[in-house]
Amino acid sequence: MSERGGLSFIQAQDGTLVIRLLGAWSLKAGIPSAADVQGKVASTGISRRVAFDSRELTSWDSSVLTFLVEVSELCRQRGIPMDREGLPLGVQKLLALAEAVPERKGARRDVAEASFLERIGTSTLGLAGSAKEMLAFLGDMTVTFLALFRLKAHYRASDLFLLIQQCGAQALPIVTLISFLVGVILAFVGAVQLKQFGAQIYVADLVGIAMMREMGAMMTGIIMAGRTGAAFAAQIGTMKVTQEVDALTTAGFSPLEFLVLPRVMALIAMMPLLCLYANFVGVIGGAVIGVGMLDLSWTTYFNETANAISLTDISGGVFKASVYGVLIALSGCLRGLQCGNSSSAVGDAATSAVVTGIVAIVMACGIFAVVFYILGI
Amino acid sequence: MVGQAPTRNDAKPHITVRDLTMAFGSFVLMRDLNFTVNHGDVFIIMGGSGSGKSTLLRHLIGLLEPARGNIFYGDENFTKADSEQRQELLRRMGVLFQTGGLWSSMTLAENIGMLLEEYTDLNATEIREVASLKLALVGLKGFEDYYPSQISGGMQKRAGLARAMALDPEVLFFDEPSAGLDPISSRLLDELILELRDSLGATVVVVTHELASIFTIGNNSVFLDPDAKTMTASGDPKELLAHCSDPTVRAFLRRGEKEKS
Numbered sequence: 001m002s003e004r005g006g007l008s009f010i011q012a013q014d015g016t017l018v019i020r021l022l023g024a025w026s027l028k029a030g031i032p033s034a035a036d037v038q039g040k041v042a043s044t045g046i047s048r049r050v051a052f053d054s055r056e057l058t059s060w061d062s063s064v065l066t067f068l069v070e071v072s073e074l075c076r077q078r079g080i081p082m083d084r085e086g087l088p089l090g091v092q093k094l095l096a097l098a099e100a101v102p103e104r105k106g107a108r109r110d111v112a113e114a115s116f117l118e119r120i121g122t123s124t125l126g127l128a129g130s131a132k133e134m135l136a137f138l139g140d141m142t143v144t145f146l147a148l149f150r151l152k153a154h155y156r157a158s159d160l161f162l163l164i165q166q167c168g169a170q171a172l173p174i175v176t177l178i179s180f181l182v183g184v185i186l187a188f189v190g191a192v193q194l195k196q197f198g199a200q201i202y203v204a205d206l207v208g209i210a211m212m213r214e215m216g217a218m219m220t221g222i223i224m225a226g227r228t229g230a231a232f233a234a235q236i237g238t239m240k241v242t243q244e245v246d247a248l249t250t251a252g253f254s255p256l257e258f259l260v261l262p263r264v265m266a267l268i269a270m271m272p273l274l275c276l277y278a279n280f281v282g283v284i285g286g287a288v289i290g291v292g293m294l295d296l297s298w299t300t301y302f303n304e305t306a307n308a309i310s311l312t313d314i315s316g317g318v319f320k321a322s323v324y325g326v327l328i329a330l331s332g333c334l335r336g337l338q339c340g341n342s343s344s345a346v347g348d349a350a351t352s353a354v355v356t357g358i359v360a361i362v363m364a365c366g367i368f369a370v371v372f373y374i375l376g377i
Numbered sequence: 378m379v380g381q382a383p384t385r386n387d388a389k390p391h392i393t394v395r396d397l398t399m400a401f402g403s404f405v406l407m408r409d410l411n412f413t414v415n416h417g418d419v420f421i422i423m424g425g426s427g428s429g430k431s432t433l434l435r436h437l438i439g440l441l442e443p444a445r446g447n448i449f450y451g452d453e454n455f456t457k458a459d460s461e462q463r464q465e466l467l468r469r470m471g472v473l474f475q476t477g478g479l480w481s482s483m484t485l486a487e488n489i490g491m492l493l494e495e496y497t498d499l500n501a502t503e504i505r506e507v508a509s510l511k512l513a514l515v516g517l518k519g520f521e522d523y524y525p526s527q528i529s530g531g532m533q534k535r536a537g538l539a540r541a542m543a544l545d546p547e548v549l550f551f552d553e554p555s556a557g558l559d560p561i562s563s564r565l566l567d568e569l570i571l572e573l574r575d576s577l578g579a580t581v582v583v584v585t586h587e588l589a590s591i592f593t594i595g596n597n598s599v600f601l602d603p604d605a606k607t608m609t610a611s612g613d614p615k616e617l618l619a620h621c622s623d624p625t626v627r628a629f630l631r632r633g634e635k636e637k638s
Contacts, residue, residue: 154495159482239481247478247540250438251492252464 005063007032009040015048017041018086019071021057021064031063034070041078050075052086065094072099137334141264144256153257163266167228171274174223179211179278182219183285186210191294200294204304207286212313216279218365220271221324225357229332232263233353236336237346245337255337264329271325272318279317316377320368324361331356388415390451391548391580392437397446399432405606406432410446412599412611419574419581419594421614424601425629430584431475433601434552437582438472439463450548468496471541475552477533479525485512485536486521492543511539515569531562538566542573549573551583555590563587567594588632592618600626 005025010018017040041047050071057064068091075082084092114122147153190206236259239245245255283305290296335353339345392414399406406429414420422430435441437448439455447456450466458466472478479488489508493499499507509521515535517528525533534554541549551570555563567590574581585591591598591614598617600610602625610617610626618630 156491162482242476242481243474243478244480246435246440247472247474247480249440250467250470250472252467252495253491 005029005032005057005060007036009037010053011040011047016051016083017047017049018051018053020053021060023056024059025057025063025067026059026061027063029063031066034067034074037071038074041074041080047080049081049083051083054087054091057088060088060091064091065098068095069098133338134334137337138330140256141260141330144254144261147257148261153261154253155258155262160262160266163262164270166231167224167266168270168273171224171227171270172277174227175220175274175278176281178219178223179216179281180285182215183207183211183282183287184289186215186282187286187289187293191289195294200290201296201300201304203286203290203294204296204301205308207290208283208305208309209313211279211282211286212309212317214317214365216282217275217317217321217324218361220274220278220321221328221361222358224267224271224274224325225328225331225361226354228267229328229353229357230350232329232332233336233339233349234346236260236333237339237349240337240339241341241343241346260329260333260337263333264326267325267329268322271321271328275318275321276314279314312377316372320365323364323368327360327364328357331360390414390449391416391418392420392582393449394437395447395449397433397436397448398444399429399436399441400444405444407601407606407608408445409607410599410601412608414580414582414597416580417574417578418597419570419583421591421595421598422582422584422601423586423591423598423614423629425586425603428601428603430586430601431552434550434582434584438470438550439467468544469547470550471544471546471548472550473534473537473541473552473554475556477525477530477537479533479537479540481525484522484524485517485528485539488525488536489540489543492540496544507543508539511542512536514542515539531558534558534566535569538569542577545577546579548580548582549577551581551585553584553586555585555587563590564593570594588630591630600629602626 005021005023008020008022010020012018017037019037037050041050068087072082072095084095087095144153186207187203190203191200194200194202194206236245236255239259245259248255248258283302287298287301287305290301291298332353335349335356339349390413394410394412397410398408399410410433422433424430432441436443443456447454449455450469453462453466455463455466479485480491483491486505486508489511490504493504493507497504505521509518512518512520515538517532517535517539520528520532520536525536528536534557538554549570554566554570558566570581570583571594573579581594583590583594595614598611598614599608600617600623601607602609602623604625609623610621614630617626621627621630
């Protein structure tokens with residue numbers, strides 16, 4: 001390997017600045033700055049021509065070209081002719097190729113940094129726009145549901161059953177694992193505190209009530225937002241990219257009826273069941289701690305749980321779960337339908353579906369807490 | 378299938394575009410487009426990459442709304458139509474999308490059958506038979522129970538064409554039919570387009586920049602110039618090649634090669 005690429009300058013008598021290209025130029029070694037040339041041209045002030053000498057240039061790649069394009073631009077600005085004779089033939093040809101098509105007018109984006117206020121304004125407007133889109137989507141979905149009740153909605157029953165399977169039965173393993181652990185965690189937290197008062201038995205009440213009223217629905221919702229909401233967004237987003245959604249529209253099928261409706265229905269149907277299941281598994285998780293750590297018997301634990309919880313607690317939780325189901329399905333489908341036209345847009349849609357879904361669930365949970373409190377449930 | 382042969386000299390306008398401006402927000406893509414597609418035409422929408430050819434097609438099939446101007450099918454104003462009229466008009470169109478646009482969760486027969494199920498009173502057996510016939514027409518006999526992902530890109534395109542023809546449409550739209558096809562498949566598709574036009578008596582609108590296709594099948598066209606932001610030529614491509622005064626159009630039709638003087 002010969003020495004690294006470099007530059008040297010010779011100021012000839014006739015006002016020609018000869019730039020000598022030396023050694024082996026490569027992108028890996030870095031590109032010499034054209035500022036040196038600028039400095040040279042400015043300092044001598046008498047350069048009337050720029051020429052090149054590449055006899056000592058042993059090898060070259062795009063680094064030379066990048067440097068020369070800059071020099072060429074510099075010469076053009078200062079009105080100095082640039083003599084390319086001394087350059088290797090390949091470089092001359094590539095340089096000519098790079099300059100063959102003039103820059104398209106308006107193609108260069110304005111990269112001026114937006115001011116702080118401007119950015120706040122833009123994002124506020126964006127927020128208003130996306131709120132409007134969301135409301136429009138909700139309105140369209142209401143109309144679609146009315147069509148469903150008038151039995152005028154078009155969707156494939158086989159799609160619905162497949163979706164029910166995907167977001168019902170196939171979600172059981174993960175729901176089992178998470179709910180069991182949530183039950184265990186709740187029992188642990190309670191056990192440590194309640195043991196101090198000798199009130200271990202109330203661990204059963206704690207786990208039971210917490211699971212039935214809040215945690216069962218909430219944890220199922222969050223699992224399903226990450227699992228199914230993201231899947232919905234990715235499925236519909238991909239269908240947009242492959243023009244399947246366009247094909248539906250032109251064939252006269254509403255994508256809302258055909259794609260969104262069965263997904264919403266599948267989750268409305270499955271979320272309450274998953275929630276009941278999660279409640280049950282959570283109580284078992286609590287019982288394992290109760291029996292294993294606190295020396296309670298299985299019978300005592302379950303009797304205490306049965307006394308502590310009421311049907312209102314259970315149905316409240318199940319009701320919340322179906323609302324969360326609607327929120328997850330709608331946010332997944334909305335983000336899917338808003339998806340852009342590239343593969344990275346599908347990823348963004350899936351991410352955004354999960355975020356929207358979880359935010360919606362937590363917000364709904366807060367609203368429920370207040371409403372249930374006021375209603376005395 | 379409708380058996381009537383198209384009468385060559387009846388030049389009844391089928392699609393009329395009046396003062397169409399296409400824009401995304403404040404960004405105007407094309408303005409003042411005016412052209413007419415006659416019954417039985419093979420109409421080519423041509424132009425360089427990024428000139429808005431596909432966008433124009435999306436306007437014609439109602440996937441995008443014009444910023445200004447109107448699109449007429451026969452005497453009916455498609456742009457101003459209410460949603461029911463529009464569905465009625467759409468039912469008479471068939472669209473082959475760039476990627477085929479087949480519904481991936483359904484087999485080829487189901488893809489075609491879905492339209493027949495919705496818009497005809499045929500029973501399941503008849504639907505299956507019609508779907509098989511349509512697939513046979515595009516050379517895909519025996520592929521009824523394949524899913525789109527199980528067949529090649531060229532086959533997906535032909536299957537997409539079979540679906541576009543499901544309801545014997547009066548207008549067929551093709552978005553870049555030869556994109557991603559080898560030269561032979563691409564020529565076969567061109568022949569198929571011509572045959573369909575003749576046998577169905579349909580009007581065909583093709584978005585393409587394949588010169589070979591343009592000259593083989595096109596008898597009417599419009600050229601979109603992204604720099605001028607409007608159409609710079611219209612008419613029979615072969616005549617445009619000989620007589621068009623616009624240098625960009627001539628360069629496009631000659632593949633940028635210098636004209637022999």
